[in-house]
Amino acid sequence: MNNRSRIQILYFLMAIILFAVGIFQSWNVALTIFNLCLISSIMTLGINVQWGNAGIVNFGVMGFAALGGLANIIISMPPTSNAWETGGSFIVIGLMIFVLSIIFSVFMFKRVNFNKRIKYLISFLIIFVGYFIMRLMVDSSIEQIEAIEPAKTGYLGGFNLPVIISWPVGGLLAAFAAFIIGKISLGLRSDYLAIATLGISEIIIYILKNEDWLSRGVKNVNGLPRPVPYEIELQSTEWVLETANILKIPLPEVSSIIVKLSYSVLFLLVLLVILYLLQIAVKSPWGRMMRAIRDNEVSANAMGKDIKKRHLQVFIIGSAIVGIAGAMLTTLDGQFTPVSYQPLRYTFLIWIMVIVGGSGNNFGSIIGAFLIWFFWIQSEPLGLWLLSFITSHISDTNLIKSHLLENAAHIRLMFMGIILLVTLRFAPKGLIPEVKR
């Protein structure tokens, strides 16, 4: 079976599955799943351009997605009154001093000729001093900012701009982080790079969890503005009332379906734009060069390709795409919860999607995201149904049966593991393999 018919069959199948959910469960559920599928597929496109086309292992998905989420706060929340006056500027200056001390020490390290040990010591001392100056400047202002109505605000707030702007900004934030992370860790080879990016993404989450002045930490930021109208507003609108009358569906359901549909349209637009750009990139000489580097670094280097630069470039592009998707996810949720960022749900699940869908093929990544997210959501009821089917002949009072049914939800981790292992064993190229050129 060639790739084109594979794509057609799988996409058609996925559409049928989603329609079936809409008809048999409810259209609300189907659209919720569809929206998250769209976001996940953008994330997988970001990882696919790194892993499938350039062979870079990026396990930092979680961190980049969270940075995208942070963009939502910075762009769309109203600024907290007095926060900037009481200490915001001090925080910015303090952070700048710290960053400058790091840049200075790196600069010194590269330019000055000394014994290596002395150089390490001096750069360490410079950063240490910079850190202490920052702490002196920042500590009291952070306390003051966090003291401003801690139950409601207690953070700097944002710029009160339309929330859609936060999507590209989220991409920029992630790209900036990727630049620094790439500079640090791209020299490392696969295994180390995986562990390093995973570690750095954890550091990002820790910062977001604990720096209350920035993101309110574990108190979460609720009530992010929306790019689409609220259900309540819709329910009093003329045409919505009419549609509800014609379709004979209760008004609240109609309004929530309209809201979800408008999200879907927005997400679909972003997905299509990114997919279009990536398809062009993959087919261009640039894509050919990336694959050449992936397949044989030494010979690509001998042909005069700057591998370090190209790797950094593709790392930034992929991470920016993940950042955009992360920003969209937070907008959809309407709140920013740093605690919810778990490597299992973000990093590893996205990787399963890429591998199952077919690394190196953008259409494959998208279908992988759709299928895996669908199973991730539906495997809970599926597991419950499976277990009740298996244990149907055991009496209800049996302890083992009740234990099994109680823990049925956790069967989905096993499902995911099995899906990944089976794919790697029997179809290592994924559902839709990379196009042979």
Add this chain to the structure above:
Amino acid sequence: MDFLNGITLISNYMLIPGLTYGSQLALGALGITIVYSVLRFSNFAHGEFMSFGAMSSILLCWLFQSLEINLNSLPTAIIVLPFAIIITIFYCILVDKIIFKFYRRQNSKSVINLIVSIGVMFFTGGLIRFIIGPGDKNFFDGERFILKAKTFKNFTGLSEGLALKTTQGITIVLSIILVVLLFWFLNKTKTGKSMRAYSDNKELALLSGINPEKVVLITWIITGTLACVAGTLYGLDKSYKPFTYLHLVLPIFSAAIVGGVGNPIGAIIGGFVIAFSELILTFAYKKIFFYFLPNYLVPDGLLQILSTDYKIAISFIILVLVLLIRPTGIYKGKII
């Protein structure tokens, strides 16, 4: 007197917890390092193997407790440990036979093996939650303290107390025994030597007639033992929760890399480096200065370098620093 009080304070809040946590990390890092040096891949499933070992211990503990077999003042976990180790080894070997063997035969790249180990991690994590549930399980019984802070205070007349929990004592003693046994095995026995030869140069070892299947089998036996003991000790010390083990993988990897991947001594050193830097960087030094400096010099504030919230992040920061400055680790290990 102040000096002794200061020393006691340091031992109570830094030395003993550092030794305990360091030993747990070191045991975990040893498991990862041994898999890496023999099988040539980073095993992300190691945390879940530890969790699996701890779960077996807990289930056996409940069995033994219901049969009323116990060791009076020591926790029941010690008696069940050998049985739990056997179960864990069995599981590791099963996973290897069904999953990892295929990729070893194919000579797959280490990245592919790494992704496979993530699949194993998902499956094992799901299996564990399925069997024992996601909740908090406390399986500690017996005497809580070997040395109580109050007893110490009464005995020495100092104002600072020194406490040693039973779990801490057991962790340190068991880790020492296990590490000594491991090094004896690797350096003195013929099988251990063949294992080292295999990890050093696979082709040469095969040419000299070393049976690769046997080496792999022994590797998993060692890994299973280390994982089970480390997991059980961690669960005993901090109460068992399946999801904590996923978060433990990264500090363990940091420990292995900081020490130098593939080097057993490095893994142990790395474990202690991580554990002690976590404590040193998040310790509030105010009280120590109170004992060591004259009163008028004691500054205000807690004097923490980093807030305690960042405790776990420190291991990642160290990891990043080591990768930047010396990717081979303290003891030169292999570069991937």
